[in-house]
Amino acid sequence: MRSRVLLSVSALVAALVTGLPGGPAEAAPATFTHPGVLVSRPQLDFVRAKVQANEQPWKAAYDQMNASRYASLTRTPSPRAIVECGSYSNPNNGCTDEREDALAAYTLALRWYISRDSRYAEKAISIMDAWSATIKDHTNSNAPLQSGWAGSTWPRAAEIIRHTYSSWPNAGRFATMLREVYLPEVAGGSSSNGNWELTMTEAALGIAVFLEDRAAYDRAVAKFRARVPAFLYITADGALPVAPPVGGVDTRDEIIRFWHEQTTFVDGLSQETCRDFTHTGYGLASISHIAETARIQGQDLYPEVAERLRHGLGFHAKYQLGAAVPSWLCRGDLTLGLGPVTEVGFNALHNRMGIPMTNTQTLTERQRPAGTNNLFVAWETLTHANNPH
Template identity: 30%
Template sequence: MRANYLCVLFCTLFLPILFAAACEKSRETLLVAPLAINDHDTTFVHPGLLHTAAAFERMKTKVAAGTEPWLSGWNKLTSNAHSSTSWTASPQAIVYRGADGVHPENYSLLFNDVAAAYASALRWKVSGDEVYAKQSISIMNAWSAQLTLLAGNNDSVLAAGLYGYEFANAAEIMRTYKGWSASDLARFQRMMLKVFYPVNHTFITRWERCMGHYYANWDLCNMCSLLAIGVLCDDRDIYNEAITYFKYGAGNGNIKNAVYYVHDDGLGQWQESGRDQGHTMLGMALMGAFCEMAWSQGDDLYGYDDNRFLKGAEYVAKYNLGQDVPYVAYTNCLGVNQTVISEASRGNARPVWELIYNHYVKLKGLSAPYTTQYAANVRPEGGGGNYSSGSGGYDQLGYGTLTCTLDDGQ
C-alpha cells in the first residue's frame, strides 16, 4: 500500500518536471535565460488574446459615453471586490490542487489572485487610472517571484490549464503598461514557460493513454493555456501546438470530438452533455476563449468545419433554455456509457455567452437564436466571484458584456 502511495506521489509531483526536461533545447534555454523581447521581431499582435487594442478602445468609448449594455458590464466589474485596490496578493511557492494525502489544497489563493490581476487590468485599460495598473502588476510580480510548482493529484492539470490561460491574459493586457519593467515582465513569462507550460504540454501529448479518459474541458483548458502562453511569450511553436490539437488532436479538445455528433437539424451534441450541464457550460467558456484568442491573431477557428462550434453552442443553449434536443448515446474507451442527456445543473448561468453571441451573430451575421436568447438571459455578465465562491466561479474570466459587446453590424 505504501509503495503504491509513493508511486502516486512521485508521479503527481515530479512527472511534470521530468517531462519538461524533454522539451526542445531552444525552449530549455529560454527558461533559464532572460527573454529578449523585441516587438519588431514577432508576428504576433499585442495585445492579442481575449482583447485587442481596438476592443479596449471600444470599451473605453462606450463606458465614457454611458452607453448600454457596456455601462452595466462596467458596473459589474467595478463592484466586484477583485477589482479593488485594497486586494492583497497571496503568492505561494507550490500550489496544490487535488488531495495528495500530505498537503492541503491552496489553489483558491491562485485563482482569486488571477481574477484580481485580470479585473484590475481591465479597470486600468478602460478608465486610464494607473492605480489599477499598479495593482495588477503587483499581483503578477508577487506570484512570478515565488511560484515554482503546481502539485496535488491529477487535478493539478486543471490548475495549469485554467489559471494558466487566465494569468496569461492578464499579463497580455499589462504588457502595454510602461510601468511594468522589462525584467519583471520577462520573469512572469519565464514563470508561465517553466511552471504552467510543461504541465499543459505534457497533458496534451503524453498523459492520456486512452484519449477518451478526460472530458473535453481537461483538454480545452490546457489548449487555452498553450495558446495564450504562445502569444504572451512570442513563441510560435507553442501557439501552433494548440491550434494543431484543436484540428487534429487525439483527445476531446479536438473540435470534432468536442462537438462529436451533428444531428440532422444542425445541432451539434457536446461531448459532456451526458455528464452534466455545468461542465458542458465550461466547455462553452473554454472553446469560446480558445477561438477568440486565435481570432485575435487572425486564425478563424470559430468558422472551422462549417461553424462546428456554433452548432455545439446552439445545442447547449437550446437544452439549457428548457427545450428538448436530440441525443445519441455517448460511450468512451473506458466503457463510460451515457445513454441520456443529463439534467444536472441544467440552466447553468456561467458568463460565457456574450462572446459567442457577438462573434457569430453581430460580427458574422449568422443565425443563432438559442445562443442569442441565452446571452440576453445572463446579461450583464460578471466575473470571478459573481457566481460562486468555489473554483467553478473562477473557471472563466467573464465580464463579456463589457469586453465582447459589438455595435450592430460591426
C-alpha cells in the same frame, strides 16, 4: 480490430469535411499582435468608448466588474511555491487563491485600461509579481487543469499591462514563470474529459502569445484542431462522434462510455452534456477563447469550428432556457448550469459572421451582464458584447 479501423476512417473523413485536424501544422503569425490574448487594443478601445458614453450593456457590465472583489485595490495576493489541487480541488492548497488572484489581475488590468487610473495597473502588477516571485510547481491530480485555469487568465492580464502601461520591471520574471511553471503542465494536452484539454490548450496558446513562442503556438493550434471534433458532435461525423486524439478511446463501446453513456447523437451534443452543463460550458468557453485569440493574431479559426460551435451553443442554450428534455437525451435528466460562457462565441458567429443563433441570443441577452465563473471566465459582456473589432 475492424471496428477500430472503420471508426478511424470515419474520423478522418469527418476531419476532412470540417477542415479541422487535416490543416497545416504551421499557424503562428510572423509578428504577434499585442495585447492579443482574448482581447485586442481595438476591442478595448471600443469598450472604453462605450463605457465613457454610459452606453448599455457595457456600462452595467463595467459597474458589475468594479463592484466585484476582484477589482479591489486592497486585495492581498496569496502566492504559494507549491499549489496542490486534488480532484474537485480537494485538497485545496492554494488552488482558489491562485485562480482568483489571476482573475483579479485581469480585472484590474481591464479597469486600468478603461479608467486610465494607474492605481489599477500597479495593483495588477503587484499581484503578478507576487506569484512570479514565489510559485514553483503544481501538484496532485488536478495540476494540469488548475494550470489551465490560471494559465488561461494570467496572459490576458499580462498582455494588457505589458503593452499598454508605462512600466513593469518584473515582466521578464513573469514570462519565466509562464514558460517554466505553466507551459510544461498544459502543453502536452490531456486524455481526460474534453474541457480539460481545451482549457489547457487555451492556456498554452495565451502563454505562447505572451512569450512570442511560435512553436508553442503551433502545438496549441494543432491540439485545438484535434480536440474540438471530439468534444462537439455534428451529423457530418457519422453514426458516432470523432474519437479523442489521445487516450485509446476509439471502439463504439469506448466512445459511448466516454460520452457518459449517451447513444443518440445530434448536432451540438457535447462529450460532457450528460455529465453536466457546467463542465460543458468550460469547453465551449475555451473553444471560443482560443478562436478569438487566434483571430486577433491573424489566423481565423472560427470558420473551421463554426458549425460545431454554433450548434453546441444553441443546443445547450435551448435546454438552459427551459426546453423539455427528451427521454433519449441523457436518460431524460440534465444537470444545468451552463455559466456565463456564450458572449465571445455569439459575438463572433452571429454578429461578425451573420449566423442566426436564436436560442444562444436569447440566453446571452438574458444573462447580461455576464459576470465570472470564478475560474477562468470573466466579464465577457463588457469585453465582447456586440464588439465589431
